Amino acid sequence: MFARVTSYGLDGVEPFEVSVEVSYTGGIPSFDLVGLPDAAVKESKERVRSALANSGLRPSPGRVTVNLAPASVKKYGSVYDLPIALAMLVGSGQLEAGAVAGMVFVGELALDGSLRQAPGALSGALFARETGASALILPRDNAREVSCVDRVPLLAAASLREVVDHLAGRSRIEPLKPVPYESLRERASSDYDLKHVRGQYEAKRVLEIMAAGGHNLLMVGPPGSGKTMLARCLPGILPDMSFEEALEVTRIHSAAGELRAGSAMLTERPFRAPHHSASAASLVGGGRDASPGEITFAHHGVLFLDELPEYAPHALDTLRQPLEDGFVSVTRAHARKVYPSRVMLAAAMNPCKCGYYGEEGGRCKCAPGDVKRYQNRISGPLLNRIDLRVRVGAVKVEDLSSAAPAAESSARVRMRVQAARERQRRRYAGSGIFTNAQLDSSMIGRLCPMSAEADDLLLAAAARFNMTPRPYFRIVRVARTIADLAGEDLIGEEHVAEAVRYRAPDEDR
Amino acid sequence: MMDKAARRNAREFGRRAEEQTAAWLETRGYRILERNYRTRVSEADIVALSGGTLAFIEVKARSGSAYGLPCEAVTPRKQAKVAHAAQSWLYAHDMLDAPVRFDVIEVYPGRIRHIRNAFEAPAAA
Numbered sequence: 009m010f011a012r013v014t015s016y017g018l019d020g021v022e023p024f025e026v027s028v029e030v031s032y033t034g035g036i037p038s039f040d041l042v043g044l045p046d047a048a049v050k051e052s053k054e055r056v057r058s059a060l061a062n063s064g065l066r067p068s069p070g071r072v073t074v075n076l077a078p079a080s081v082k083k084y085g086s087v088y089d090l091p092i093a094l095a096m097l098v099g100s101g102q103l104e105a106g107a108v109a110g111m112v113f114v115g116e117l118a119l120d121g122s123l124r125q126a127p128g129a130l131s132g133a134l135f136a137r138e139t140g141a142s143a144l145i146l147p148r149d150n151a152r153e154v155s156c157v158d159r160v161p162l163l164a165a166a167s168l169r170e171v172v173d174h175l176a177g178r179s180r181i182e183p184l185k186p187v188p189y190e191s192l193r194e195r196a197s198s199d200y201d202l203k204h205v206r207g208q209y210e211a212k213r214v215l216e217i218m219a220a221g222g223h224n225l226l227m228v229g230p231p232g233s234g235k236t237m238l239a240r241c242l243p244g245i246l247p248d249m250s251f252e253e254a255l256e257v258t259r260i261h262s263a264a265g266e267l268r269a270g271s272a273m274l275t276e277r278p279f280r281a282p283h284h285s286a287s288a289a290s291l292v293g294g295g296r297d298a299s300p301g302e303i304t305f306a307h308h309g310v311l312f313l314d315e316l317p318e319y320a321p322h323a324l325d326t327l328r329q330p331l332e333d334g335f336v337s338v339t340r341a342h343a344r345k346v347y348p349s350r351v352m353l354a355a356a357m358n359p360c361k362c363g364y365y366g367e368e369g370g371r372c373k374c375a376p377g378d379v380k381r382y383q384n385r386i387s388g389p390l391l392n393r394i395d396l397r398v399r400v401g402a403v404k405v406e407d408l409s410s411a412a413p414a415a416e417s418s419a420r421v422r423m424r425v426q427a428a429r430e431r432q433r434r435r436y437a438g439s440g441i442f443t444n445a446q447l448d449s450s451m452i453g454r455l456c457p458m459s460a461e462a463d464d465l466l467l468a469a470a471a472r473f474n475m476t477p478r479p480y481f482r483i484v485r486v487a488r489t490i491a492d493l494a495g496e497d498l499i500g501e502e503h504v505a506e507a508v509r510y511r512a513p514d515e516d517r
Numbered sequence: 518m519m520d521k522a523a524r525r526n527a528r529e530f531g532r533r534a535e536e537q538t539a540a541w542l543e544t545r546g547y548r549i550l551e552r553n554y555r556t557r558v559s560e561a562d563i564v565a566l567s568g569g570t571l572a573f574i575e576v577k578a579r580s581g582s583a584y585g586l587p588c589e590a591v592t593p594r595k596q597a598k599v600a601h602a603a604q605s606w607l608y609a610h611d612m613l614d615a616p617v618r619f620d621v622i623e624v625y626p627g628r629i630r631h632i633r634n635a636f637e638a639p640a641a642a
Contacts, residue, residue, distance in 0.1 A: 034614040036603055037637035069618060069634045 011098035011105060014112050015091040016135050017083050018128045020300070020345040021256075021263045023135035027077040028088060030095035035071045041092075043076030048086045055086070055117045056093045063121035063169040067100040082342070084297070087126040090115035090145070093168055094175070107175040110142040121168040125149035127265040130258050130273070133157040143183070145171055149269040151184055153262060156251070156273055158186035189251040193275045200240040203417040207407030211238055214398040214510060216421050219245045220428035221489030222443030224331070224353040224393055226316070229400030231363045235356035238400065239312045242354060243279045244418035246309070247429045253308045256348060260307055264300055278309035284318035288326040292336050298343035303330050306351040316357040317385040324390055327353070331393050352445075353394065357386070367402060395445060395482050396510045428492040444488045449481050456488050461501040469508050483507045534578030534624040535562055541629055542622075547572070556605045559598040564606060570616045573603045575635075578624035587623040588632060593639065600638040 011030045016023045039053050060067060074092055076083050091113040097103040114132050116124040126132070129150035136144035137160035144162050146154070151164035161183040165171045173179040202212055211227065215238060218225045227235045249257065258273045267274075282291060282302045293301035303311055313319060330336035330349035337346045360379040364371035374382070406412065432443055435455060441447065447455065458466070466487075470480055484499070487507035491499045539549050542565055550571075551564040563574040575595070577587035584590070599619060607613045621635035 034616045035607070036600055036617050037619060037634070038639070039637060069637070070616060 009099050009101060011095045013091040013095040013108050015088055015114055016112060016132050017081065018131055018263050020347055021131055021259045023131045026083065028091040028095050029075040029077060030099040031073045032099045033071045037069050037071055039072045041074045043079045044082045045076060046082060046084050049083050049088055052086060052089045052092055055089050055119060058119040059117035059121040059168050060093055062119065063167065065097060065102065065172065067096040067102060072096065085127060086116035087114045089117035090123065090168065090171065093117060097172065103172065103175060112136045112141045112144045115147040117168060123147035123165055123167055125269040128263040129153050130262045133160065133162055136160050152270055152272040153258065153267060155184055155187040156189045189254065192272055193248060198244050201244055201418045202241050202421055203415045205234060205237060205241065205415055206412060207403050208234060208238065208400060211398055211400045214396055215242060215245065216425060217486065217489050217493065218352060218396055219425045220493050222352055222445040223395040223486065223489065225355065225396045226394045227356045227398055227400045228359050230367050230402055231358060233400045233402050235400050236314055239354045239356060241418060242310050243277055245421045245425055246277045247426045249275060249277055249308060257308050260300060260304055278306050279312065280306040281312040281314060284315050286319065286323060288323040291323050292326045292330055293338035293347055294340065296340060296342065298338040298340045298345045300347045303327060303336060303349040303351055304347040307348045308350060311351045311353050313355045316355040317382055321385060321387065325387055328389055328393065392478060395486055398510060424493055428489065431492045444485050447485050452481055452484050456484055456499060458499040459501060462499050462504045465501050465504050479511055483511055486510055531578055535576045538576050538622050538624060538629065539563055554602055554606055556602055559602040561599050561602040561606065570618050572618045572620050573599055574620045574622055575599055576622050576624060580626060588621050591621050596636045597639055
């Protein structure tokens, strides 16, 4: 007999339908699994057989052929265990074909018949909704992850037995109650809060501008000046993720199997800090299956590169295109996938090899040529994509004394950031961009009106520093964000004056 | 290694166990279609028909437990041989689509254990 059960596969994070077909025929008993399965799918035979036996279910023996259609697309992972087991039960007449029709199934089986977390369940829930499935049956460990998806019945089960009893009408699994996304959005208090950072007023101001306008940032300073600590405070001042953003981020992490079992949708923006030994493939994505890289895991959040010149120059340069475009196309011999990569880049570096170039007291022992060489390890095109550059000096002792005024908390900074983002959202509605960092030169003239004094100042600065158009537009973008933080529609002289401070040090010369 | 006499003895012991098994199966309604079916490279001890299903039965006898369970002696290699014999038998009798089963019967002194659906043909590829 023949049976068909619907499941889904993932192309990157995008789901596509997979039909699990089972055919029982006479002849020599055997079990064949076809349809481009990977090793984990192939092993599903043993898990399914054992799970069925330990659930008190015995599909009749015979010649079993399992096909995962479309047969030309490679299938990954263990998530087809449940649909295969159910198709075998239907094929051997132990379950009505009508009982599984119209539903979508996903889940890995343990040998005892219990269901284990399936990667990519959130994509599956959206798939079930889009295709108008009558229900998605998935492991209980995925229940919280999909709990915000409404308008499709989602049934979470703990075991194969539970699913079979439900389908046979012997018992009932209640659909999950959709949870509003806002209810998930309570911030875990982070160890990193700006109120713990003494002094460093300029650096904190720049972090705020970065968060408000979505700009990329480079911090340059001696060891121990708190660059890493400052960067780690970023998630706490970033605006809340919208539901759509949270969906995208959670789907990426879920599809890659990076969500803990029982984890809910992600509500905090990701902060990824890959070590400087990271390869190009681990940063932008790659490997045999073209899996996502750090820049994709940091989508809608922060990619923090500490000790920037220590990264392989080749690896850094591969970041240029994804930083510019907001997506990355990873191509390998057997796979081609497109992943989103809209991140804020935060980078930190020492000014020279010993770390003290430019500090007072002449502590730097580097020869001038060595300083230049060190700084040249960052390629110009990458630097060009960084709007904000700030020098983070050693902390002043008077800022550490208890008499110094208490620093502002991250929560307060976030409120200003949120307001500035809201202004941008309104201004750019329908234009395809969301933040000032995404402004290109054609939009700047249209969307960034400037006072006459601001214009004069900018022209004077451009002449004084011999500026080319690129740094010029960079300053306008930053000035736009500073004006947004101040709640001004018109870019004023003081906004331009501040923005000029954060231009590239190398462009001074 | 066994000497010649011991090997003859072992063969005799196995043959008697197969006879005993065949008789036992017949009392349980099995129709024995063939005993010791051989091809050039493989063999099946008993081919029997029961309730519309063809059973290819491998008989393993033990006089003691010194060498582990008899069924453990039906290695994947042996399973493949029985499956091969079955294929050839089905072809010869033009019954390639008939429902088939592979059983193992363990024979102990004074006791018989029948394992239905003991194994299936190794997956192609």
